[in-house]
Amino acid sequence: MLEITDLRVEYEKGxxxxxxxxxxxxxxxxxxxxxxxxxxxxxxxRAVAGFVVPASGQITVAGRDVTRIPPNQRDIGLVFxxxxxxxxxxxxxxxxxxxxxxxxxxxxxDRRVAEALKLVDLEGLGGRRPAQxxxxxxxxxxxxxxxxxxxxxxxxxEPLSNLDAKLRVTMRTEIRRLQQRLGVxxxxxxxxxxxxxxxxxxxxxxxxxxxxxxGSPEEIYKQPxxxxxxxxxGFENHFAGTVTAVQNGETQLQAAGRSFTAIHADHDLNPGNxxxxxxxxxxxxxxxxxxxxxxxxxxxxxxxxxxxVEYVVQSAQGxxxxxxxxxxxxxxxxxxxxxxxxxxLIVMPKT
Amino acid sequence: xKRSRWYYVSLxxxxxxLLGPFLIIFAAAxxxxxxxxxxxxxxxxxxxxxxxxxxxxxxxxWTSLQxxxxxxxxxxxxxxxxxxxxxxxxxxxxxxxxxVFSLPILVPGLVIGLSMLQFFVLFGKFNxxxxxxxxxxxILFPYAVRVVSVSLRNLDPSVEEAAxxxxxxxxxxxxxxxxxxxxxxxxxxxxxxFITSFNNVPVSVFLSGPGIQxxxxxxxxxxxxxxxxxxxxxxxxxxxFSIVLVQAAERVLGLSQFV
Numbered sequence: 358m359l360e361i362t363d364l365r366v367e368y369e370k371g372x373x374x375x376x377x378x379x380x381x382x383x384x385x386x387x388x389x390x391x392x393x394x395x396x397x398x399x400x401x402x403r404a405v406a407g408f409v410v411p412a413s414g415q416i417t418v419a420g421r422d423v424t425r426i427p428p429n430q431r432d433i434g435l436v437f438x439x440x441x442x443x444x445x446x447x448x449x450x451x452x453x454x455x456x457x458x459x460x461x462x463x464x465x466x467d468r469r470v471a472e473a474l475k476l477v478d479l480e481g482l483g484g485r486r487p488a489q490x491x492x493x494x495x496x497x498x499x500x501x502x503x504x505x506x507x508x509x510x511x512x513x514x515e516p517l518s519n520l521d522a523k524l525r526v527t528m529r530t531e532i533r534r535l536q537q538r539l540g541v542x543x544x545x546x547x548x549x550x551x552x553x554x555x556x557x558x559x560x561x562x563x564x565x566x567x568x569x570x571x572g573s574p575e576e577i578y579k580q581p582x583x584x585x586x587x588x589x590x591g592f593e594n595h596f597a598g599t600v601t602a603v604q605n606g607e608t609q610l611q612a613a614g615r616s617f618t619a620i621h622a623d624h625d626l627n628p629g630n631x632x633x634x635x636x637x638x639x640x641x642x643x644x645x646x647x648x649x650x651x652x653x654x655x656x657x658x659x660x661x662x663x664x665x666v667e668y669v670v671q672s673a674q675g676x677x678x679x680x681x682x683x684x685x686x687x688x689x690x691x692x693x694x695x696x697x698x699x700x701x702l703i704v705m706p707k708t
Numbered sequence: 709x710k711r712s713r714w715y716y717v718s719l720x721x722x723x724x725x726l727l728g729p730f731l732i733i734f735a736a737a738x739x740x741x742x743x744x745x746x747x748x749x750x751x752x753x754x755x756x757x758x759x760x761x762x763x764x765x766x767x768x769x770w771t772s773l774q775x776x777x778x779x780x781x782x783x784x785x786x787x788x789x790x791x792x793x794x795x796x797x798x799x800x801x802x803x804x805x806x807x808v809f810s811l812p813i814l815v816p817g818l819v820i821g822l823s824m825l826q827f828f829v830l831f832g833k834f835n836x837x838x839x840x841x842x843x844x845x846x847i848l849f850p851y852a853v854r855v856v857s858v859s860l861r862n863l864d865p866s867v868e869e870a871a872x873x874x875x876x877x878x879x880x881x882x883x884x885x886x887x888x889x890x891x892x893x894x895x896x897x898x899x900x901x902f903i904t905s906f907n908n909v910p911v912s913v914f915l916s917g918p919g920i921q922x923x924x925x926x927x928x929x930x931x932x933x934x935x936x937x938x939x940x941x942x943x944x945x946x947x948x949f950s951i952v953l954v955q956a957a958e959r960v961l962g963l964s965q966f967v
Contacts, residue, residue, distance in 0.1 A: 408869055428872050435873040441866035445888040458875030506874065 358384040358542045359405065359510055364414030366400055374400045375566045378414070382510075382544055387536050389545040391553040391577075392563035393589070398546045401563075402512050405544065407431050419509050429458075434503030434541075438515040440495045442487035448498050449474070449483035455506035473505040476535065493524045500532065504539060511536070511543040517552060529556050550590055554578055562586045581703060587635040594638065596674035597707070600630040608704050610634060613673040617650050619702035631707040638680035640701035643668060644694045645686070654695045656688050670695060730947060737940035744937050755941035765942060768926035772906050775922060779844035780852075780901035784894060786845070787852030792882070794853070795860040810854075812847045817910025820847060825914040836917035843911045848901040855900060859893025860886070899957045903950060 359382040366375040375397045382388045390398035403409040405416055407428030416424045423431050442451050452473050456466045474480050477497035487495055496516060503511060516532065517525045533556050536543050547553050553560045554574040562569045562577060562585070570582040581587035587595065598612035603626050610617045612634065619634065626632065644651065654670040654677070661683070668679040668688060672695065679695065732746045737755055739748025759765055793799075794806060812820060824843045828834040834842070863886065871881040887894075912922040921929070923946075931939055 406869075406873060408872075427877075428869075429875050429877055431873075433873065435870065437866040437870060439864055439866050441864060441870040443867060443871070443885055443889075454871065454876075455874035458880070502870075502874070 358382055358386070358419060359544065360415075360417045361401070361405070362415045362417075364401075364404060364416065365412045366397075366404055366409055367412045368400075373412070373566060375404070375411075378566070378568070380561065380568070380571075382542055384542055385540045386558045387533070387543040387545060387556060388559045388561060389547055389553040389557040390561050390563055391547055391550060391589070392569075393548060395565075396563040397566040398548075398563050399514055400566075402514055402544060402546050405510070406433055406435050406512055432506070432509055434506060434508035434511040436496075436499045436503045436511070436513045436516045438518055440487075440499040440519075442495055442498055442502070444487055446486075447483065448479065448485050448487065448490070451487065451498055452483075452502045452505050455502065459506065469505055473501040476504070477501045477531075492520050493528060496520065496528055497531075500535065504535070504541065508541065511541045513543065513545045515546055515548070517547075517549075525552070532556065562589060564589075579701075581635065582705065584633055584635070584705060587633075587703060587705070592635040592637055592703070593678040594641070595633050595635040596672075598632055598634050598704075600626050600628050600632055600704075602628055607699075610704065613652075615652050615673075617697060617702065618699045619704045620699045626704065626706065632704050633707055635703040635705070636697060636701055638667065638678040640698045641677065641679050642681060642696045642698075643670070643679060643686075643688045644696050647694045648696055650699055651694045651696045654693055656690050656693050659687075659689065733940045733943050734947075737937050737944045739937055742936045744935055744940055748937075755937040756945070758936075758938045759942045759945065762930070762938065764921070764926050764930065765923065768921045768923045771920060772923040775840055775844055776902045776905040779841055779848055779905050780898055782841075783845050783848035783852040783901055784856070784897060787849050787897075788856050788894070791853045791856035791860055792886075795857055810850050813850045817847070817908070818914075821911040821914035824911065828915070836915065836920045839915045839917075840912065840920070840922070843915045844905045844908065847908065847911055848905055851901050851904060852897050855897035856890065856893055859890040859896075862893075863889050895960075896957065899953060903953065907950075 359380070361378060361380040364375055364378040365373050366378075367373050378397075378401065380388075380401070390401055392398050400409055404411055405418075407423065407426065411424065414424070415422060418431070418433065443454065446454070449470050452470045453466055456462075456469060461469065470483070471480075474483055477500055479494060479497055479501065482490070482494065487498065490498065496519075499516070513532070517528055520528060529552055545553075545556060554577065557574055559571060560574055560577045561571045564585045570577060570586045572580075572582075577586065578590060581590055581592065584595070596612055598610040598617070600608060601611050601616065602609040606620060608619045608626055610619060610632065617634070643654075643656070647653065652672050652674065654672040656668055656670050657676075658669040660667045660669075662680075664683050665680050666683050666685075666687075668681070670677050670679055670693070677695065736744050736746050736748050738751055738753070739745060740750030740752045740754075741748070790805075790809065794802065821843065824839070824846070828839045828842075867889070868881055868885060871885045872878070876884060906922075907924060908922070909924045909928070912925050913928070916922060916925045927939060927942060
């Protein structure tokens, strides 16, 4: 549906913001671009919308090459971070604007505007001005305005970042339901990993103008492919090690004189490779006695967090965070053993 | 907070020198004597009547009014696209364009007036009215560009992009979306420009000619022959006119956010 091939974008000559960038979004799919500010995710979106002219490469939408088509002829819906509603027009006039530009008039226009208002639950507010609406309502108007033209592709640029935390969760569900109901192919830009995981069919993690990893939310969350993705997706802990053996889907590692086993290492690893081992704070457990895949640690701090308890521990491999259910054995500062779950150890080559 | 005595003393000094001259003129306008004096003797409205009886003032008032309105309108029509270009595009020589457009603010009015006169004389064929008009457009242009630029910069660029994304071309976007949202800025520029033109002496003095004078020039030449309170009465009327205009604009548009 959306096909980006070998795209290169330069704001400054010779300094690419995006380079060798390939991305495919299938029909009806919601793909989010996730990454820190400056990673090129908004640039990608603006290139698709036509506000950024690429230095090279190709963008096609539904088989039509739009790379050189001006932004007002692309038939793509766009929702801005600032909503960008027209302040001098009413809600209904805002929504009608795209139809007006397409020469849709009279009762047909009124009907479609009314339908769009209903779609975003704003019936009866058509006569208001944007300034008279709450942030969430303005967001819905922006959505209605973008989808009323029945675009081939919907682009959303950090649509929730101006809302408070509670509304963000509500709106994100609404956006997803609306997207599924309309079946509109959608590209969603965000820097919020929870939002991306919750809303997407597929998450594309970007860093410095390149794609780090692309996969389902589960894959991205559980099997980060690069240290960057692991850090960005909130893996609290990592340490360095060396591969000693690879067999039967198990990787044997050596780190600071101890050996560990990790299952499901996706990479082509060979004995002797230097690797990073990442694990989440929930993937480890404190124990009183050593066991397989354990290492001796010193408990430094215990923090009660309601349903869970978080420990900060010191080991020969560095400082780790460990999160355990609240009802488990309590560890006070002092020596203990840290058990690492081999299923949840992510091993990736050092580059 | 207790304010010191010096606060009131310095405030008093500022007010005295700022408002004092106006108050003297204001008071002198109501005096009976035929020379401008302060404190005024007696009370009379004759001098106000005299203002309206002096044809020179009436004619030049209309000249100034028409000149101000027309010059401001043209300066805005020419200046708005420039402001749009300066705020929307980066192009080589951008800085130079901005400097050239602010020249009429930086160069003393007398120098502008003199150069304009020389220019018109050299290239002939300009009658006095068009000379005055061109001169005034030139001095108003930078104000128009500046004030309109400020209101363009206050408009979220994504609002325009939203219109383009929805299918409008740049021109339609400008008239349907941009212009309605910078109305207040344009009106502010209009009032500022009009007052600037209406009060201008240094440029008008060079470009006025037989039979065609602006009001300030008419006042100057009147004072060369008479020194009676008529001038004070006219000044009083002009002060009131300006205050009313600016206050109205401030009320309706919030003029001060643009300057």
